[in-house]
Structures are given as C-alpha cells and as structure tokens.
Amino acid sequence: MPTIGDLEREYVEKHPTSKKLFERAQNCFASGVTHDARFAKPFPIYAANALGGKKWDVDGNEYVDYVMGHGTLILGYGDERVVNAFHEQIPKAIHMGTSTELEIEWAELIKKLVPVARAGFVRAAACGSEAVSLAIRLSRIYTRRSKIIVQAGSYHGTSAATLLAYHGPPFGLYNTRGITSGVKEDVVIVPSNNLAMVEEQLTKGDVACVLLHCNNLYTKAYVEGLRKLTAKYGAVFIMDEVISGFRYAAGGAQEYYGVIPDLATLGKVPGGGAPIGVICGKREILDFYAFKDEYWNSFIRIASGGTWNAQPLCIVGGIATMKVVLAERDDIYPRLYRIGKRLVKSFNDQAEDLGVAALATGLPLGNPTILDVHLFNRPVPAEKMYLWQAGPATFDDYATKAGFAAGGQARYVTHLAMTNNGVNSFRGTHFFTCVKYLPEDLDTTEAAFGHTLRALKENALVASVT
Numbered sequence: 001m002p003t004i005g006d007l008e009r010e011y012v013e014k015h016p017t018s019k020k021l022f023e024r025a026q027n028c029f030a031s032g033v034t035h036d037a038r039f040a041k042p043f044p045i046y047a048a049n050a051l052g053g054k055k056w057d058v059d060g061n062e063y064v065d066y067v068m069g070h071g072t073l074i075l076g077y078g079d080e081r082v083v084n085a086f087h088e089q090i091p092k093a094i095h096m097g098t099s100t101e102l103e104i105e106w107a108e109l110i111k112k113l114v115p116v117a118r119a120g121f122v123r124a125a126a127c128g129s130e131a132v133s134l135a136i137r138l139s140r141i142y143t144r145r146s147k148i149i150v151q152a153g154s155y156h157g158t159s160a161a162t163l164l165a166y167h168g169p170p171f172g173l174y175n176t177r178g179i180t181s182g183v184k185e186d187v188v189i190v191p192s193n194n195l196a197m198v199e200e201q202l203t204k205g206d207v208a209c210v211l212l213h214c215n216n217l218y219t220k221a222y223v224e225g226l227r228k229l230t231a232k233y234g235a236v237f238i239m240d241e242v243i244s245g246f247r248y249a250a251g252g253a254q255e256y257y258g259v260i261p262d263l264a265t266l267g268k269v270p271g272g273g274a275p276i277g278v279i280c281g282k283r284e285i286l287d288f289y290a291f292k293d294e295y296w297n298s299f300i301r302i303a304s305g306g307t308w309n310a311q312p313l314c315i316v317g318g319i320a321t322m323k324v325v326l327a328e329r330d331d332i333y334p335r336l337y338r339i340g341k342r343l344v345k346s347f348n349d350q351a352e353d354l355g356v357a358a359l360a361t362g363l364p365l366g367n368p369t370i371l372d373v374h375l376f377n378r379p380v381p382a383e384k385m386y387l388w389q390a391g392p393a394t395f396d397d398y399a400t401k402a403g404f405a406a407g408g409q410a411r412y413v414t415h416l417a418m419t420n421n422g423v424n425s426f427r428g429t430h431f432f433t434c435v436k437y438l439p440e441d442l443d444t445t446e447a448a449f450g451h452t453l454r455a456l457k458e459n460a461l462v463a464s465v466t
C-alpha cells in the first residue's frame with residue numbers, strides 16, 4: 001500500500017525541475033505562487049505547454065487537464081480557431097485605446113447567446129471580480145439601497161464585500177481582516193436553497209441586490225424563487241455567471257434554469273483565455289453608464305474607466321470561442337454533459353465499491369461540466385450523502401457537512417495521487433471539463449480516481465458510509 005511518504009517520494013522523483021523552479025520562486029512571490037489555488041505541497045508542478053485536453057509539465061510529465069485556464073477553456077487548449085484569432089490580431093494592434101469594430105462584434109455575440117443581454121446592454125470589464133463589484137454598485141444606484149445578499153460559501157472574486165461570504169464554513173467569518181465594519185454591515189449572508197431566509201431579509205426593504213453564484217449546488221426551484229422574490233421586493237437579481245456562463249449551456253445558467261436575472265456578470269469564456277469581465281442586462285440599469293445632460297453626468301451617472309475594457313487582444317479569442325459555441329452548441333453541450341456524467345458515476349461507483357465516504361457532485365446537477373470531490377472524515381449516514389448531492393438546505397445541514405469534511409491531509413493525498421497518476425485538477429478536488437478529451441484520457445482519469453480512493457482508504461484519511 002502506498003503510504004503518504006511513498007506518494008511524496010514518487011511526486012518528488014517525477015518533478016525535479018518543478019522542485020527547482022519552486023525554490024527559485026521563493027525569492028519572487030510569497031510562498032512562491034501567484035494565485036492561492038496554485039499553491040501545493042511539497043511544491044506545485046510547473047506547466048510548459050498544453051493542447052486539447054492535456055497539459056505537459058517542465059519535466060515532460062503528461063496530464064489529463066481539468067484546470068482549463070480556471071474553467072475558461074471549454075474548447076480545450078490550443079483550439080485552432082481561437083489561436084488563429086490571437087495570431088491575426090497581434091500584428092494589427094494589441095491595444096489602441098479607442099473604440100473598435102471588434103468590440104461591437106464581441107458584444108453582439110454576447111447578446112445572441114446570453115438571454116439577459118438579448119434586449120439589454122453589455123459593458124466590458126477587466127476581469128470577473130471587477131464585473132461583480134460594478135454590478136453591485138449599479139444595483140445600489142438603481143435601487144438607492146445599500147445591502148447585498150450573498151450566498152454562503154460563494155466565491156465571486158476578490159472584492160471585499162463578496163469575500164465575506166466565501167470565507168468560513170458555514171457562517172463563521174474567518175480571514176476577513178482588512179475588511180471594514182462599514183462593508184460588513186452591508187452584507188447579508190444566507191445559506192443556499194433557503195428561500196424563507198432570503199425573503200425575511202428582503203422584507204426589510206433595504207436590499208439592493210441578491211447575488212447568486214451560479215455554480216454552486218442550487219435547485220431550480222431556488223433559482224426560480226430568487227427571481228420571484230427579488231421582483232416582488234424591488235431588489236436587483238444578479239446571476240454571477242463568470243463560471244457557469246457558456247458552460248452550463250450556451251446561454252449559461254440562466255438558459256439552463258430558464259430564469260432571466262436583471263443583471264449577469266460574465267468572465268473567462270468571452271475572453272477565450274485572455275483577461276475579461278462582462279456586466280450585461282437590463283438597459284435601465286446599465287443606462288447609468290450613459291452620458292446625458294450635465295446634471296445627470298455630474299450627479300447621477302456612474303463614472304467608470306478601465307484600461308483593459310474590450311482591449312482587442314482580450315476579446316478576439318472570446319469572439320472566436322463564442323462563434324464556435326453559436327455554431328456547434330448542439331454538439332458541445334451534450335458532449336460536455338456526457339463526459340461529466342461518466343466521471344461523476346465512475347468516481348461514485350468506485351467510492352461505493354470501496355465503502356468510503358467520498359462523493360463526487362457535478363454542476364449543473366444532472367448534467368455536469370464541473371466536478372467537485374467531497375471527502376468526509378467521520379462515518380456518514382447514507383441518506384446524508386444523498387441529501388448533500390443536491391446541496392445543503394439549512395444552516396444545520398451546512399454545518400454538519402462542514403463538520404464531516406476531511407481535513408488537509410486527505411486533500412494532500414488526493415493531490416499527490418491524482419498528480420502521480422497523470423491528472424491535473426484544480427486545487428486537487430475540483431474539475432473543469434472541456435470538449436477535447438479522448439476516450440483514453442477519461443480512462444486515465446478514472447484509473448487515477450481509483451488509485452486516489454485506495455490511497456485515502458489505506459491511509460485512513462476517509463471514513464466509511466454507514
């Protein structure tokens with residue numbers, strides 16, 4: 001049986017160049033990394049190149065890749081149509097700081113694909129975090145209210161207000177130093193799938209927006225309920241589709257659930273691998289960006305710049321990707337769902353065969369294009385495992401799930417075993433899929449799941465199902 005020491009030795013032996021680079025990086029970055037998710041022990045792998053569904057590291061190791069540019073690359077790495085778009089643009093101009101025809105083409109594609117944008121407006125931003133911050137501010141201007149409702153555990157990027165909801169399972173707020181009490185006072189955190197709690201807050205009449213991080217485990221009824229409640233109480237419903245946009249379906253979670261928000265934030269895919277953020281939705285809200293008379297311009301409109309807004313190199317890859325999505329949506333999404341279903345089933349079947357309390361969930365529920373692996377360190381009643389597949393519904397449920405979650409050592413072994421067996425996932429337990437996997441890539445992934453589950457069981461890092 002591989003002990004943790006054996007797994008570590010294999011990892012170190014396979015990655016001598018990555019180890020050296022990590023040592024060099026210590027002098028450049030705190031803990032040697034440029035993003036929290038890239039930090040890994042004993043050191044992260046350093047990637048050299050990628051193509052299709054695969055990635056190679058600086059030591060020549062091959063991986064089936066589920067990082068996909070932080071979820072960006074639904075067409076996989078190096079899609080010819082996307083790469084050509086970048087090549088063609090570079091000699092023309094990277095950044096001219098003027099309006100371009102390209103930005104109109106880019107926005108028209110967003111309007112064709114994303115339901116809330118169809119009759120609305122589009123605004124470019126540098127990244128998803130910025131789009132979310134701007135959407136929140138627009139909702140405050142539009143409603144003349146200040147509070148925002150955020151779903152517990154949701155990641156919306158780096159803005160202080162939304163980070164409050166992300167940190168601390170379930171509602172104990174860790175890691176919020178540096179965020180002022182003024183910001184905290186305006187944020188209300190609610191558990192997922194609990195409409196009654198949302199309504200209780202909305203009745204107070206001071207809520208500007210309800211923000212839904214679309215790639216968490218929500219039921220369709222919850223999303224529909226949020227739409228109805230926000231309309232009833234005059235709050236702006238913002239669907240954060242930075243991940244789910246163009247991934248759940250061509251039109252994102254709003255198309256998938258059949259629920260149209262007031263505003264949506266997008267990122268990732270409409271940049272085709274380059275930095276991008278988008279706010280789109282109702283004209284009467286985005287109209288606060290419009291220039292009108294002097295009074296409006298001075299006192300009412302939201303003044304906003306952004307050096308990278310729709311910079312040509314930030315949008316040509318997105319234009320190429322969205323054109324493919326528009327033309328091939330009937331093939332792309334069934335394919336993504338098939339891949340996701342196969343992987344979720346394989347993981348859960350193998351966990352069941354081994355009798356271990358490990359659960360793969362897929363998003364969107366039933367048609368996964370994103371996978372999450374949950375590991376538990378206390379014997380879990382089978383009915384709880386089942387319930388959690390659809391997401392915790394109450395405070396108690398949320399707290400119980402967090403209480404059962406296996407600690408860092410289990411995730412560490414998962415990272416080592418998956419990497420040693422040729423799979424690169426996001427933070428070890430999170431998987432973004434693309435359309436380019438070959439059947440043998442999925443076989444490799446399933447085999448890596450098996451090695452990982454056995455290593456977890458044999459090292460007593462995952463409990464059993466009772």
Ligand SMILES: Cc1ncc(COP(=O)(O)O)c(C=O)c1O
Binds near residue numbers: 241
């Ligand atoms: C749902 C969601 N919103 C916002 C963001 C922030 O986007 P960015 O990293 O482009 O700032 C992310 C990042 O992954 C995200 O997942």
